[in-house]
Amino acid sequence: MRAAGVSFPEVLQTRGEYQMKPPLPFVPGSEVAGVVRSAPPDSGLAEGDRVAAFCGLGGFAEVAVAPAFLTFRLPDALDFAEGAGLILNYHTAYFALVLRGRLTSGETVLVHGAAGGVGTASLQVAKGLGARTVAVVSTDEKAQVARAAGADEIVRSDGPWKDDVRALGGADVVIDPVGGDRFLDSLRALREGGRVVVVGFTGGSIPEVKVNRLLLNNTEVIGAGWGGYVMPKPEVNREIGAAVDGLVERGFARPVVVARLPFADAAAALQLIDERRATGKVVLDVDGGGAGGLRS
Ligand SMILES: NC(=O)c1ccc[n+]([C@@H]2O[C@H](COP(=O)([O-])OP(=O)(O)OC[C@H]3O[C@@H](n4cnc5c(N)ncnc54)[C@H](OP(=O)(O)O)[C@@H]3O)[C@@H](O)[C@H]2O)c1
Numbered sequence: 001m002r003a004a005g006v007s008f009p010e011v012l013q014t015r016g017e018y019q020m021k022p023p024l025p026f027v028p029g030s031e032v033a034g035v036v037r038s039a040p041p042d043s044g045l046a047e048g049d050r051v052a053a054f055c056g057l058g059g060f061a062e063v064a065v066a067p068a069f070l071t072f073r074l075p076d077a078l079d080f081a082e083g084a085g086l087i088l089n090y091h092t093a094y095f096a097l098v099l100r101g102r103l104t105s106g107e108t109v110l111v112h113g114a115a116g117g118v119g120t121a122s123l124q125v126a127k128g129l130g131a132r133t134v135a136v137v138s139t140d141e142k143a144q145v146a147r148a149a150g151a152d153e154i155v156r157s158d159g160p161w162k163d164d165v166r167a168l169g170g171a172d173v174v175i176d177p178v179g180g181d182r183f184l185d186s187l188r189a190l191r192e193g194g195r196v197v198v199v200g201f202t203g204g205s206i207p208e209v210k211v212n213r214l215l216l217n218n219t220e221v222i223g224a225g226w227g228g229y230v231m232p233k234p235e236v237n238r239e240i241g242a243a244v245d246g247l248v249e250r251g252f253a254r255p256v257v258v259a260r261l262p263f264a265d266a267a268a269a270l271q272l273i274d275e276r277r278a279t280g281k282v283v284l285d286v287d288g289g290g291a292g293g294l295r296s
Contacts, residue, residue, distance in 0.1 A: 006281075033051065134154075262284070
């Protein structure tokens with residue numbers, strides 16, 4: 001292990017509020033980057049390969065185990081910290097935009113929580129797929145992060161963002177990892193035939209929809225649960241992995257690692273996310289790449 005990604009689901013897990021509730025005690029950490037110690041002969045991987053992997057649990061550790069079908073050779077362009085931010089967010093973004101949201105080139109994508117992990121990945125993937133992107137953020141600092149991740153337009157969640165988006169022509173696809181009270185305005189910001197893709201609920205509450213709104217404007221609300229969908233489908237994982245690799249190679253996808261903390265500060269890393277202070281991807285340097293980290 002060289003680096004471990006820290007994500008919102010881990011914050012929820014530490015509170016027992018995530019859909020998957022592992023028996024206590026457990027080691028959190030769903031995604032990692034490092035060097036292969038051993039791999040099954042038919043995996044296409046060998047000892048010494050640089051990889052990014054999704055292990056689900058147990059990633060905040062010096063050695064981790066992941067299924068072969070969720071272990072991907074790390075593109076040369078990415079370092080280990082970036083690799084630790086690749087799978088959960090970028091596979092989710094691609095899954096939500098393409099497999100669920102049916103995004104086509106030239107459409108407009110609105111991304112909530114756009115400076116966050118899923119948000120920055122969604123902006124980059126959408127740009128790589130030829131979309132126009134609109135980011136919704138809560139602060140000026142987050143606006144800068146979203147702009148750097150590829151936002152063509154920025155609107156502020158504390159302003160009249162729905163009207164701003166309509167003035168920009170409306171959205172074909174909304175990627176929503178936030179939920180809460182902005183959901184209704186997401187529906188109102190859609191163009192005819194538009195899709196709101198439900199990705200998460202960082203806002204804290206799960207919205208409800210009056211379905212007459214969908215009928216009146218010919219719109220859709222679509223759920224996107226990456227893990228539940230792809231886990232039993234190794235071939236889909238490989239397809240998404242190949243598509244994400246292509247986006248990395250073409251320079252569109254590069255995890256925005258904003259905070260690198262030493263392994264010993266895993267709790268502080270979770271707090272950064274919990275207190276809404278994180279932007280981009282938060283990563284733990286397991287091999288001591290960050291100040292004060294552990295070295296094996
Ligand atoms: N469906 C799936 O398959 C899937 C996969 C991965 C993650 N997820 C979910 O996606 C969500 C986002 O994950 P992430 O890793 O991108 O999180 P993140 O990096 O912490 O970003 C979340 C963003 O949500 C916004 N937000 C709004 N209200 C918030 C609040 N009360 N507390 C914290 N953030 C708030 C923040 O942006 P502003 O401050 O700009 O509003 C923040 O940047 C999580 O719910 C996670 O569980 C789902």
